[in-house]
Amino acid sequence: MSLLEFGDDAARRIERVYATRDVVAQREQVLELLAPAPGEDVLDIGSGPGFLLRAIAEAVGPNGTARGLEPSPAMNALAQARCGDLAWVGIDEGSAEALPYGAAAVDAVVSTQVYEYVADVPGALVEVRRVLRPGGRVLLLDTDWDSVVWHAADRELHRRVMAAWEEHLVDPRLPRTLPGLLERAGFRVVERRLIPLFNPVHDEDTYSAGTIGTIAAFVAGRQGLTEDDVARWAADLRSRGTDYLFSLNRYCFVALAVDDPP
Template sequence: MTLLQFGDEGARRIERVYATPDVVAQRREVLELLRPVPGEEVLDVGSGPGFLLRSIAEAVGPAGFVRGLDPSAAMNAMARARCADVDWVGVDEGGAEALPYAACSFDAVVSTQVYEYVADVAGALVEVRRVLRPGGRVVVLDTDWDSVIWHAADRELHRRVMAAWEEHLVDPRLPRTLPGLLERAGFRVTDRRLIPVFNPEYAEDTYSAGTIDTIGAFVTGRQGLGEDDVARWAADLRSRGTDYLFSLNRYCFVASATGEPP
């Protein structure tokens, strides 16, 4: 399994995508489900370039504290810069499998687009339960990549590109099993939300347009896809104009901790 590696260039690509109105709207909905309040201590697992981290910090205020955790040094540099003027934010380097925090450290944990990359999701969610205080809550969002609809002229080439793209994930269909995984880790699922991304025409400032380059960079050389194949695939999508159509479903689960932490 080969996962995406976020060096400086890759991190900048992701930052641009995360700044699109599509992802801004998603982040707003996740924040509403998390419901951070002044004085709370919150952990963002997979904090990336720090957009959500910053929003949570503004909600909890200086009486609270927010920590971001990400394995990418490039992402963490962006997050630290984005939150540089907020004293109650800390950013740490590390992964979801072993959270570097003491038991019962946080009132809430949030994680968006992370667990589909994790081999031991069950163990990672037990880690979330461990660091949460009694009655704490978690908000988890991941994508089911079978939900993607993308209008492409060459359907076979598009199928090959998307099949190669799935190689960057451990589980491209994780949302189907997340509720059960959460319950077995010591949570009670209290809310489930569908958060779609819908781009009915091609525009540069959209999630799908920004993702074309990320996908192209990853799939080149995989499953027999050469640079010419990937360039042809990308050029076709960008030429669709008003015939362009992209949609994808993301699934968000809210859960509360039950019993005593492990």
């Protein structure tokens, strides 16, 4: 699904980013829109370190189920540690392209920051439609990477870094086409929400500060970027002080399964 590799160290780094204040706030909005109810069966595609999966499990309770699907064993180990005390949580290894579940198995599906990594999004959305019960709902959240605003002194170096970073994605502008893709896969879009991540200062407890290291580790050697180039880019961002500014738009769509799947 992704060119990013999540070994133990990378998974821990992502876990720290997901625990930052702005990502916690994003997760609260996702839960509000998904509205998992007691007794429901909910699938989290790309469940990562299990923060959202845990919250879903607590909402559906022991009369429901919360199932996470994730291709990274390192991520699954973190999710298991986070959710292992809840008997109604299941965590499976797999990808969005071929869901290892039967037809009409769940009431709701949620997936955050996943489908921009998927090569066959139309096929993957048909898979979501297949596993949903009649009238079931799906919530998808992805980023448009053209929306990034990041104050850097060397604008050309920053442009090259961000261009190299986009190489880890299949479609860095997926939200622009997601509503149409959902409709053609057998859904009716009922909610659209913009969720911005805004970091007006450099603070380690933010998404952008935590992501600098992830980007730096990926882009070195790409687009002609040397390790010195990447180190200079990261040091510049971290030195912005009161001039630091980062913002990024994430787009959330909620859709209902129509009566007749395609």
